[in-house]
Structures are given as structure tokens and as C-alpha cells.
Amino acid sequence: MARHPIHGVRKERINLTITPESRRRLKQIAEALNTSQGELLEKWIKAWDKLESVELLGEYLACSGK
Secondary structure, three states: OOOOOOOOOOOOOOOOOHHHHHHEEEEHHHHHOOOHHHHHHHHHHHHOOOOHHHHHHHHHHHHHOO
């Protein structure tokens, strides 16, 4: 039985490279929220503008010299 996409579009598979610690935390957070790691990233991306994360990330990168 095919699943209907909850986002209205078919999702694409991607390959990410992250540290083992980040991978562990991603899994831990997703489990705590009773969701998949992919869905956690989807929700975070959709909330990005509402949380003004772009501005905060820019400030962080400027301060850290990256």
C-alpha cells in the first residue's frame, strides 16, 4: 500500500554528512518528539523563518569567524 505524502509532494532522498555527535542528537531529538529524523528536519526547516533562525545563524557565523 502506497503512503500519501503529508507535505503534498513526494519527498526526495538526500545524503548528509554530519558528525557522530550530531547524528546521535538528531536521533535522540526525533525519538523524544516521536517522529522520524526526516520529519524533524522538515519541521525545523518550515519553522526557520518564524524563529528568525537565519538571522541568529548569521550572527553565530559572524562571531565564530566562519
